[in-house]
Amino acid sequence: MWLRNNRGVALASTAALLLLGGISLAFFWVPDDVDQGFSQRIFYIHVPVALTAYACFGWGAWKALRLLWTREVRYDLESYTAVHMGVIFGILTLVTGSIWARISWGVWWSWGERQLVLFLVLFLFYSAYFMLRYSTEPGPRRERMSAVYALFGVVLIPVSFLAIRLAEGFIHPTVFTRDGPQMAGSMFFVFCVCLAGTLTLAGALYANELLGKRVDASLRELEEALA
């Protein structure tokens, strides 16, 4: 019962523990990568953040699907909040990925880095999602259009990924790959801790943001009742 009423608190504290642990392990415990040395340690934040962003977009699309199925209005806010979180984590992916490109190849941007390019496309796509919401009157029509657009997003992710792989065939050959030797067991463990940390962090932010948006909406109702 306590857990249900304080989901945000539980998520936030779990996220704090996991992330603190994961980051400490990533810095002080895990051995250096054979090829990339110390700089490989950025992997433990960049990749979990990217996967979390995908998870948020997927969660948003799932809520969108639920909205179209059930017509229950609350799914609109949930889908919107999930996409919102996805964009925050997407921006983080772009920034950390850019830093990684700087360490590895000395440039801030590399079109050869698939994940980075994909997140740029997704960033543009989901920015348009916000434009769509802002330029439409709130109501059932907007809820449904946003939901359809969010669903297009999860189809666009694999399609774009494929497109970016194919584009390497003619834009420029892949010189750098990060598919190095198999991850050592300890590396994989740290990666999992960090991934769990970012996922719960996203969950905590999502729960908070959703709560705030609901309070906002309820206040507006109250204002109308009192006016």
Place this chain on the structure above:
Amino acid sequence: MTYFGDVAALARKDILLELRSRDTLPAMLLFVVSTLVVFHFALPSDSSDLAAGGLLWVAIVFTALLGLTRAFAAEREQRLLEGLVLAPCDRSAIWLAKGASVMAFLLLAEAVALPAFALFFAPVDATLVAAVLLADIGIAAVGTLLAAMAAASRARELLLPLLFLPLAIPVIVGGVGATVAEEPARYLGFLALYDLLFAILSWASFEYVVTE
């Protein structure tokens, strides 16, 4: 077969409207040729045919965008889409008919653009034509759905390119790949996959975009 009867009636209406008002197709034709001429001056003289092939795709996508912004112009002015939505026909028939007319205009524009491209820049082969046809399907399918969304928003013409271009990037990749790569088959396959996925998705979701 009433479904295709509905589609035919609706598409016929769109063609008829265009024949009467003549405001979309001439604009598209003029636009695509102008774009190619602009590209001639934008390309340094020693750049390869490959670069020109890439620009052809930019021209096609932006010409399609021009047509798409006009796609629901007649319906939008007097909320006529409501009239169509009220009719007992399947709502996806409205999408299919509109998509077909968008595609017809796009094909006509390309019937001018491809010979012009061959004349100005580089020869056009069967692969390129196939890629253009496949790309048109995807562009018309996704674009029609997004045009209906944009028509319901306040920003309208401004919103459509923002919604459409991120979704058009895979089309550009497939098209340019088929134009310049040594082995175009997999790019054509990719375009076909895109068409299939997004046509089904748009067909199934159009109803939700135009109803409440």
Place this chain on the structure above:
Amino acid sequence: MIVARGLERRFGSKRILRGLDLDVGERDFLVVTGPNGSGKSTLLGLCAGLLAPTGGTIDVAAERDEIGYLAHEPLVYRELTALENLDLYGRLYRVPERRERIGMLLERFLLWEARHERVSVFSRGMVQRLALCRALLHEPRLLLLDEPYTGLDPSGGTLLDSELEALRGARTIVAATHEPDRLGKLATARLDLARAA
């Protein structure tokens, strides 16, 4: 025919209808009155299925092809002729013996002479008469009329009077108007949205 409970519709933060209960029986003639912005058109849109309620429920016991809706806008293409417009809708509504039905309606509403002219050259009254033809085309069981007398000249008004007289008791009719006098004598039920709100 139409049952609404606690019906509410808002547009953004603006609440147009709130807690409306409504029962319209088979073959009733309901006249909805109220000032501009009181929700007459919104109510008709909800009945037609164009709008979804944001609260409460509404059940309309008619399929889409049994509803005729005369909207605020005429819902006809300006660049098509009267005949082409009705032909398009006739096909979409799968009207049996389409040509005959269209011809009959055009004659009854004095548009036969103008059938090959584009709607863009029509006068306001002609457009409204064409919109009426469009709404009546498929002989709907439920007729929703939004300000049906708007733009009609006196003769058009008389035409509509006799048409409604004939349909009264045979069809379910919901008509919204801000001047209730003319429709008042036909009404079997009334709803004043200014008071209901």
Place this chain on the structure above:
Amino acid sequence: MTTAEKYVTAAYLVVLAVVLLYVVIYAFKLARLEREVTRLAKLAAERRASGEVPEVEAAEPLRTAN
């Protein structure tokens, strides 16, 4: 600290900074909500003082609530 170490640390700090930025933005939002609640509470109190009992529609479910 080597360059690599600096960059890696920077990447982790960026994540931290964005989360903190979010907290700041959220604080502003909370402040706004707090102001509105205060205003509405005052409004309700005035209503009660003037003898008019506001018709609080408790039964009406909020559109956005669970």
